[in-house]
Amino acid sequence: MEHARSCGPRAAIRAATAAGMAAPLAASAHVKWFAPYIIEAPPQRLMETLTDRWFWTGILLVLVFFLAARALEKTRAGGAVLAGFDKVTGPLWARGDDFMRFVIAAFFVAIFAVGGVYLTPDLKSPHEWVSWMQLLIAALVFSRRTMPLAAAGIIGLWLLALTQYELFHLLDYLALGVGVAAYLVLAASDRLDWNRYRFVVLRWGVAIALMWSSLEKFAYPDWFYPLVEEKPFLTFGMPRDVFIPMAGVAEFTMGFGLLWTALIRRLSALALFVIFNAAVYPFGRLDLVGHALIMAVIVIIFADPTPQVRFALRRTLAAIPATLVATMAVSAMSYWGLHHALYGLDGRSGVAANNNNPGAAARSTHTHDPERPHEAPAAGGSAQAAYLASMQRMHGDMEAGVKHPDPDQAFVRGMIAHHRAAIEMAQIQLRHGTETQNRRLAQEIIETQKREIAEMEAWLRQRHAGEDKPG
Structure with missing residues (x-):
């Protein structure tokens, strides 16, 4: 028994390292910023993903990583790892609110300087005054009295974008926007029972945003083809149809990991930080500005020393695969179901692209006009x-x-x-x-x-x- 206990941490470390090395932790740019996609196009059938062996290979690798990390977390070695993280990030965590307010302000100054966007490079705005609204939000962040106004401004920008873009397009950005806005409101509150949840809502906002956006790699693998063709080194030599589903699994599961126990959460945050930073060089400052806010939240999640095992379910190893599969099922049904509800089974682009064959579903996922990147191609030639x-x-x-x-x-x-x-x-x-x-x-x-x-x-x-x- 003592021998098994002493070998446990080493075995867990070896398993976690092997899974981490095998996982596709590649540069992850937001494809919508670089590809002229069509949001109304019908997504690839869910069965295509469920019968893809590389999807399940990615799931298996990540489950090994999570289970090894959870097993390690229960040992003295796991406690030592967490203590090491605390020692490195302690000064940052002590000034966590200052860090977050500075980054939020810097982010809105950056998109003010970019100009012509609402909240991300993908959401183009024709209104010059929107940029000045972003600068105002940055100024409001530095006072506790005005932080709720900054939060209202963030939600207001999302609602303004909704007048130009459709709901499904904007769902990628809703969770993160609500998370940041809720943080500002809770951080400004004098009620301790509210204030203590300010970093929790940030974590949930990022986790949901990552899990939702990762589904694009399963629903619209075609969106990623131009990027892979232009920058083949992103796949690390893996075939395109192997890399894309495994990268989607990595992004979804690391987002899921942010909601789990302390070691899984912090290792997931560390992996995500590496992934997002790796995208800066090949995709440039556009990617850096667009991901700056989410990267800052990931840093705070890594620095957070709170154990946060509030539910008995999270303490068991068996709960990890069960809840991961359940979370993926709910997310996928929501993504595909909402798209079908808004655009029909064949998608809105199918109506324009198949006038000669009304019964056929179109898979035209990219527009021919980069200046109008989110619209279906016009019928006729x-x-x-x-x-x-x-x-x-x-x-x-x-x-x-x-x-x-x-x-x-x-x-x-x-x-x-x-x-x-x-x-x-x-x-x-x-x-x-x-x-x-x-x-x-x-x-x-x-x-x-x-x-x-x-x-x-x-x-x-x-x-x-x-x-x-x-x-």
């Missing part, structure tokens, strides 16, 4: 217009390439233009087409032509380097 525009660009670029006096360079330059047009046409097919075989072929064309373009561009660089050398 939008794909055709995109194909023709691509062909016209190709002819001009190929003609310019083959005019090079060196026949070898003329061939390579002309073929690069040809391959780029092939990639464009394949991307148009992915945005507008619905036939499975053609979509698979289009994806293969993109991967093959990109590889060949890279080879030809490398040849051109070598040729130019040789020409530049002195004779």
Whole structure:
């Protein structure tokens, strides 16, 4: 018995480390900030996710991680780990309210400087006065008397965005906005029985926001294809259709972990902090500004030393898989059910895209017009217009390439233009087409032509380097 007890922490650490290493903790940008998606498009059938082995592989890995962390938490080693966290984050936690108010104010100053948005880069605003409202919210955060007004301003911005965007689109941002607003109200309260819950509401707001937004990776994997094609290193060499569901599992389960016991909560927060920071370099300051608030809340969650095991259910290992599956089921039913209720089983875009075949459901998930990124494509020839525009660009670029006096360079330059047009046409097919075989072929064309373009561009660089050398 004593031997099993002494081996427990080491076994738990090994299991947690193995699961953590296997989990896809990759850079996680908000796809809506970078892809011209269509919110009304019908989501992929839920059964596609439930029959995906990589989805269940991700679930299994995370469950091993959670169970190992919970087992470790019950031991002296787990207590030592938590004490170490407390020692590192103690100074921050002592000034937690100052930190949060500063970050909230800095966030609203940042989006004021960006201009033309409501709360995130995705929510464009045509009103200049909205930016000044953001600056006012930042100023109101620094006084306890005015913090409730700042909270009202945050909710007001969300309601203003609702006049321009539809409810389903804005649900991503509701939980976090309500969590931050509730924090400001509770932090300003003189009632201790209210004030003590100010960081709890922040934690729940972030957790729900993460779990809800992660469902996009299961409902709309197509939204992520352009990002993966543009930045293939994000998948760490994993195939796209392996990485996307496992990344969705990681985001959902780490959000779920924020609601669990102290060690699971803090390890989940640490993992999320790494994930969000990893997205800053490839996606730039837009991602940094957009995620600044959620990253700050994650830091506070990690610093929070409160045990917060308020329910007996959370003390048992068996409760972890049971509640995780139940939470995923409720979230998925809410996401798919609400979308079907608002847009129908075939989605609003299906009406426009399938006039010639009313019985077919459209899977057109990306708009052809990046300036109108959340609307279904207009009926009648939008794909055709995109194909023709691509062909016209190709002819001009190929003609310019083959005019090079060196026949070898003329061939390579002309073929690069040809391959780029092939990639464009394949991307148009992915945005507008619905036939499975053609979509698979289009994806293969993109991967093959990109590889060949890279080879030809490398040849051109070598040729130019040789020409530049002195004779």
